[in-house]
Amino acid sequence: MAKPTTAAQRRIIAGADPVTGRLRGTEAQLTALVRLRLAFRHPRPPHAYFLTPAGHRVRDEPTDTAPETAPVEAEPGVFTARTGTEPEPAAAGPAREREVRGAWLGLVELRRMTNPGGDRERPCAWERAHQVRAVAIALEAAGRAPASAGRDGYRVTESVQADAVEVSEPTAEGVRACGAALERAGWLVSEHGDARTGRRFVVVSPKRR
Structure with missing residues (x-):
């Protein structure tokens, strides 16, 4: 290599x-x-x-040698997936839309390069290893808005189920819209509800084949 x-x-x-x-x-x-x-x-x-x-x-790759220069720090404005759980207001506007589109296209290209047969229709190994961030990118790229201070939206969190994450929104319509967007992005989705609290959410997991 x-x-x-x-x-x-x-x-x-x-x-x-x-x-x-x-x-x-x-x-x-x-x-x-x-x-x-x-x-x-x-x-x-x-x-x-x-x-x-x-x-x-x-x-x-781990390295046993000391860095030749000071470590590289993240630059201001480096893309960050928005899960809807951040304490600060979510970024918005044309610049953010371009960043999200670039992130999604990068994931699609990574699928093509790493999935067997160049399959772009299902999550790749990186997405399976970083499901919360990958799902958040797919949602925002599909036009869904993350929750933030003073604004309702989706929230992506870890699930009690193995190899899955949960996506919730305040309304049933929002939950279904998130599920539909993720199905189009190649994820497996099942809708659930908490009878005690009335909370609706979808459990999202990667397609294997």
Whole structure:
């Protein structure tokens, strides 16, 4: 497996977005990572660069050597999946919409590259390992709004069921809309209710085949 050979390349890989693997750097730096098969350029605008599965493995590899420079810190504005459980108000507007669309397209491309047969219709290994964030990205990309201070919306939380998450909204219509959006995004969905509290929610798990 090809690996980066320079400290600058290692810093760029280490600084990739933790959710989507989106990379930041100069065009020359990112093109060099593409040649090493550690990154790919998304075919749709804004043509962002993302880590390939090999690039993710390089980033996750432990190292026994001290870093050559100070650790890379997350840049302000780096994309974060909104689960609806955050204490601060959710970002909104055209810039956020572009970021969410880029994150979703990055996941679809990761499905193509890592699922058997290039299957884009079901979650990939990264999504199965980060289900809360992956489900939140799919919901926001489908036009659903996360809950925040003073605004109702979806909430994505861990489920008591193994290998699943829960999505709730204040209304039954909202719950069903979230379930439909996630089914279109390739997830398995089942609707449930709590007879004691009246709460409605969907349990979401990844398709295996």
